[in-house]
Amino acid sequence: QALLGLASVEGNLSNAKRAVExxxxxxxxxxxxxxxxxxxxxxxxxxxxxxNHRDVLLYLVGDAGADPNKDNRYTGSSPCAVACRHGHVKCxxxxxxxxxxxxxxxxxxxxxxxxxxxxxxxxxLRALRAPQYGGxxxxxxxxxxxxxxWKGMTALDVAEVGRHQDCVEYLLQIGGKRSTEFFQPGRVYxxxxxxxxxxxLVVRRAIGVTFKLATKEGKAYKRGKEHTVKQEVxxxxxxxxxxxxxxxxxxxx
Numbered sequence: 110q111a112l113l114g115l116a117s118v119e120g121n122l123s124n125a126k127r128a129v130e131x132x133x134x135x136x137x138x139x140x141x142x143x144x145x146x147x148x149x150x151x152x153x154x155x156x157x158x159x160x161n162h163r164d165v166l167l168y169l170v171g172d173a174g175a176d177p178n179k180d181n182r183y184t185g186s187s188p189c190a191v192a193c194r195h196g197h198v199k200c201x202x203x204x205x206x207x208x209x210x211x212x213x214x215x216x217x218x219x220x221x222x223x224x225x226x227x228x229x230x231x232x233x234l235r236a237l238r239a240p241q242y243g244g245x246x247x248x249x250x251x252x253x254x255x256x257x258x259w260k261g262m263t264a265l266d267v268a269e270v271g272r273h274q275d276c277v278e279y280l281l282q283i284g285g286k287r288s289t290e291f292f293q294p295g296r297v298y299x300x301x302x303x304x305x306x307x308x309x310l311v312v313r314r315a316i317g318v319t320f321k322l323a324t325k326e327g328k329a330y331k332r333g334k335e336h337t338v339k340q341e342v343x344x345x346x347x348x349x350x351x352x353x354x355x356x357x358x359x360x361x362x
Contacts, residue, residue, distance in 0.1 A: 114139025117153040117169070120162035125153070125169070135175035138182060150183040152176075158188035158204065161197040170207040177209035185216035186224075193221045193237070196230035205242040212248055218255030222247075226264040226280065229273035234264075238283060251286050263288045 113128035115121075117139065129135060138150050151159070154175045157166035166188070169175040180187045189209045192200040201221075205211060214220045225233035238244040254262050265285040268276035 110134065110137065110139055113153050114149065114151070114156060117156035117162065117165055118160055120157070120160065120165055122164050122168060125165050125173075129173050135169055135173045136179050151181045152179045152188070154179060154188045154204075155181050155186075155191060158192040158197060158200045159195065161192075161195065161200060163197075163199045163203060166200050167203050170203065177204045177207040178213055180213075180215070185214075186219070187213045187215070187221065189213070190215060190219070190221045190224045193225035193230060193233040194228045196225075196228050196233060198230065198232040198236050201233050201236045202242060205236065211237045211243070211246065212252070214249070214252065214254075217257035217259065218253065219257060219259055220249040220252050220264070222249050222252070222264040223254060223259060223262070223267050226268035226273065226276050227259075227271055229268075229271060229276055231273075231275045231279050234276060234279055250280065250283060253288050261288055 110128070110133045112124060112131075113133040113135070116124035116128060133139075133153075135153055137152065139153050139156065149156075152175065154166060154169045154177060157163075157169060170177045177189070178187050181191070187209065189201060189204045189211060190213070192198075192204065211221055222234065222237060225231075225237065236242055238247045238250075249264075251263050251265075254260050259267055262270075263286060265277065265280045266288050268280055269287075
């Protein structure tokens with residue numbers, strides 16, 4: 110099982126075949142994480158899709174009979190979702206042609222469409238909707254995430270926060286909508302776990318609004334300095350940078 114996971118991470122087709130022939134279960138966790146570390150919860154197909162190994166993925170969902178929807182059992186994210194996240198459109202196509210569910214959400218309600226928008230991959234968005242890959246069943250363009258960092262957001266919201274203009278334009282063309290839950294005046298959001306200094310402020314016609322930021326230190330919340338919006342921002346996202354990670358604000362408009 111470990112050999113199958115390693116082969117999927119490295120893209121070694123011969124070792125993948127050897128592992129399956131030796132009895133490895135293609136629909137169980139491989140003991141390898143998506144970063145190649147031991148102790149993972151990912152299936153071989155998930156790892157191959159994540160690392161853009163199309164040939165290995167094609168073998169797994171083809172001859173080896175792997176379930177194209179079998180996910181990372183920790184997050185619930187499917188192989189299609191992780192391929193969309195990293196812009197691996199050839200892997201997305203292999204999965205779709207193998208029967209992958211393009212609308213399958215993970216444990217936080219995040220769909221492959223949201224992951225493609227987050228990664229800025231218009232090619233993956235187009236593949237999800239393409240008729241030749243079964244795009245008639247694409248119904249999740251306006252799904253709203255139920256948890257995690259995208260809670261309350263649609264794919265269009267995710268694309269706008271990430272400043273992926275090509276994705277924004279394409280999603281609008283196919284009927285993408287902003288979530289009324291996410292786009293509320295004067296809300297501050299953290300946009301990156303790995304770069305907590307980068308945050309965005311959503312404001313509508315709010316010139317001169319004064320607000321306070323709050324940062325989390327352990328279990329206690331500490332109030333930050335007051336800041337003033339200096340320009341009008343209407344229905345779009347403005348990226349701001351602060352000292353420390355922002356979790357919420359007590360803005361009142």
